[in-house]
Amino acid sequence: MLKALSLLLLVGTTRGEFTVLERRDSPPSGFSRVGPSPSDTVLNLRLAALTQNNISGLHDTVYEVSTPGNSRYSQYLSKEKVEAFVAPSKETLNGVNAWLKTNNLTSSPITAAGDWIAVSLTVSQANALLAAGFSTFQNTESNQTVHRTLSYSIPAALRTGINMTKLSTVTNRSSPTTSISSDCPDNWTPTCIQALYGVPSTPATPAANAFGVCGFNNEFADEKDLTAFLETYRPDIASNTTFSLISIDDGINNQLPSGAEENPTIGLQYALGLATGIPVAFISTGTGSTDSIDVFTAFLDEPNYLLSLAQPPQTVVQTFDSVGFKFESSFTPQLAESICHLLYAQLAARGVSYIVNGGDFGACNPFSSTGCRAWDVAIGGHLWGRLFQHFYDKVVSEYLNAIDATDASPFNISRRAVPDISALAHSPLIFQGQTVSGQSGTVFSATIFASMIALLNNERIAAGKSSLGFLNPLIYQNPGAFNDFATGWDPVTGFGSPSYAKLREICQKI
Template identity: 50%
Template sequence: MLPSILLLFPLLVAATSGFHVLERRDSAPAGFTRIGSPQEDQVLSLRLALTQGNITGLHDTVYAISTPGNSRYGNYLTREEVTEFVAPSSETLSSVNSWLASNNLTASPITTARDWLLVNMTVSQANALLVADFSTFQSDATNETVIRTLSYSVPAILKSSIEWVHPTISFPQAKSSRPPSSLKRPTTAASAQPPASSVSADCRMNSSWTPVCLQELYGIPSTPAKPTTDLFGVSGFDNDFANLRDLQTFLEIYRPDMNPNTTFGLITLDGGLNNQLPGGAGLTGNPDTQYAVGLTNGVPVTFISTGTLPDDLLVEMLDQANYLVSLENPPRTILNTETPQLESLLSSPQIAISMCNAYAQLAARGVSYIVQTNIWGAGSVPIPDCKSFDASFPATCPFVTAVGATEFNNDEPEEVASQFSGGGFSDLFKRPKYQDSAVSGYLKATDNTDSSAFNVSGRAIPDVAAIAAISWIFDGGVVDFLEATEYSATIFASIVALLNNERIAAGKPGLGFLNPLIYSNGDAFNDMKTGSNPGCNTPGFNSTVGWDPVTGFGSPSYPRLQDVCSKL
């Protein structure tokens, strides 16, 4: 019994000395084992999330400026105006800094709003400050170690000032595997051929969708975009790089009408790089930039490389969002196809809430932020004994646009839902009003799914969908085939970047946060009425008329979307 008593001791102290337990968990997540205690003088870099001043007011403003027909539509906020909403009160800042100073610690602000503070302290100081027991845990899968605690506390007087501290009880989540693909074997670039003239028939038969095929499928213009200063940002995390030489080869093969020397810009943060050495490119950054450049034809594309933080992918994503909010003129379209995180495996829901609030700030700035859902259907996990459907974050955040997957079956003439398209309902975020009518209609019209397996009142995903199968160039000129929802998101984001570019070239504001526009213009999409996304030993959800949790409203029709946008 002695070890159990020792583990409970910090909680007993917190309960008897004017401290409030901010977060706790009963044990480390499956796959992690406590192997001992770190050196007491080892330095930890802890982030304190302070209570934001008026986050509800920010959310209300986002919906107003993003909803067509509202008198404020398109009146996006400056970074200073966003700061006014999220900046902590002076009392909050004063009390938190005084508490730290009394423990001989100093905080550095991470954001201009000062709602995030960074404090470096030793393990010994952290244990004393937070009434915690920081220990070393090892991943059974990778043998990598992390320092975490199972609970931590703050003075009770500060419980309304500090929302959470990180990293504390949150453990890293392994990346999902992509579904196996045997549809095409790699070939050398020299033997690859441009698409034949009968594009539609060839694309349906070949299964992989090149830029020319996508132009015909979705009505995407092939002519160069009008020159503007607006940017299309493509995200890169965890040392997943984009190769310039591979882009040139891609354009030579698949867009011979474009200048093969067309390139992309680079933004780095948190020590990010863009390694151009052989083998340095990844399965995300490389195909994402190739299709972003190849589909938008003249829209300036920028690769945003965020450095790898120790076991902290979600904080990398949060840092990127906070950085973009701070820019005077952020890119109007941002693509993030990083592997989604399962909501049920998020050690702390607070990190998802904070990230979603950061995406709300981007929405307030007029940014269209686009992500993928997941690749394992309704269950979102390749686990045969899963008990309930598990939605993926950040797709479940109400302030991003989530993209599912479609496909063509053999030589069938119609696009249908892909069986691995992630979709479902959030357990963290309630359903936003903009999707009430569409989602309620689906739930009333279908009875194919056991509602006990998901939260019917949660934010529903996806919002839209697109083809998931692409051809790309990797490692010095090898042509390969890939299929996953992240490439669906890349295709849809490229279309949005073109629409934003057209509006800005015409002197209009960008589209900003897309979802209110999407849910009021469902007929601008190609409705998928066939297919399902089985998961957890169930048929999953069915694709049906109108919105559904497999393909959302369906795949984009550029001409119809262009017509909608021209009337805004």
């Protein structure tokens, strides 16, 4: 039988003693060991972090092209120029291929730059190659079985580091900034949200602009529900307005009632209900299961596919919510950073605004243990690794000083602080033919803000300008574009809720 496995291997050359690369004392929560994996089971390994040519150059470029006022602002890179930053050296490729050849194995690239490769091999080959002990583990809730190892090794000389991060944005409830209906506080419909944040309702004239809404694990939104949502809450636009499909890893949109899920439903209904006139694409990434490694594979394959496009969507919102963070908690820091530092950094260099909801648990999220949020805008609330801190270190330090935070505080004061901003997280939707009122979640917040960015990107492109790309430098330079609930940044609402008019004014000047 064929089983998929994704491993992070940090590799360089082939000589020297073997060293343990990753090890954990016990399986992730919810999994128990059944016994050794059958020796003839086929594993598909993802080998990552082949030494890139110039990662620091990529990161420097991202900040230069994303920071208003910089001479390189908005001069985003082509697909080929981004790939040149991350392509591994010939020495690295030769070393890895020699190591595999010694074990009668070959690899194939899974990225255009060749910095991620795939190797198919049996459990017995993997145990020998990696000094590992692959076993069958069973999920206690779903009874699903997977083949994993708690420890693996590579030649010591093959080990090199990869430091990568990702950018985030957060969302919560916010107070009104304009005159709105008295009914709105009980029912934050698209019309109420437009009034609250000043979002235009007149259909935009589409430029070369697209808005991507992500779904994972074969989740999708029911088109009949979308039609009913538009008929109910946006009767001023055509109810047959719909979305296109981008399928990754055989991601589906088969419209079977059992496959529809709330998060992509929220994402698509509010993207189409708020970003009026902007073409929306549903990015469906299928994995077939929700164990942590398969979630990692989805998080790897989605940005890789977007990077392969000559023109990826300029605005992308990720709808994967707290369940995703639960499985993400079993990622090692190397796995998380390999995706964040490299793949999402490349999207930023291409001018993509990638917006992530921070999850419903905020800084008290009981699931997440990794420190990975830096190349997207985060809407929610956690304190993560402060890996690219120069654009927000001042405001976060001011907050920590104000509350007299120390190393004994119930959060890690050295890590990346989120949220960046906040927005409503409480609105109605139509799901499985029923109106669901009072639904809450930061997926609402992220989609609201992403819809505003999609509209602003469209205006800029129509005016002959670039998209906004990596948003955090702009946000932290312009806290006045947000309606704050306290003085300065705070870990509940960030800088506060966005004002479309103020953001538009800033975007017209840069």
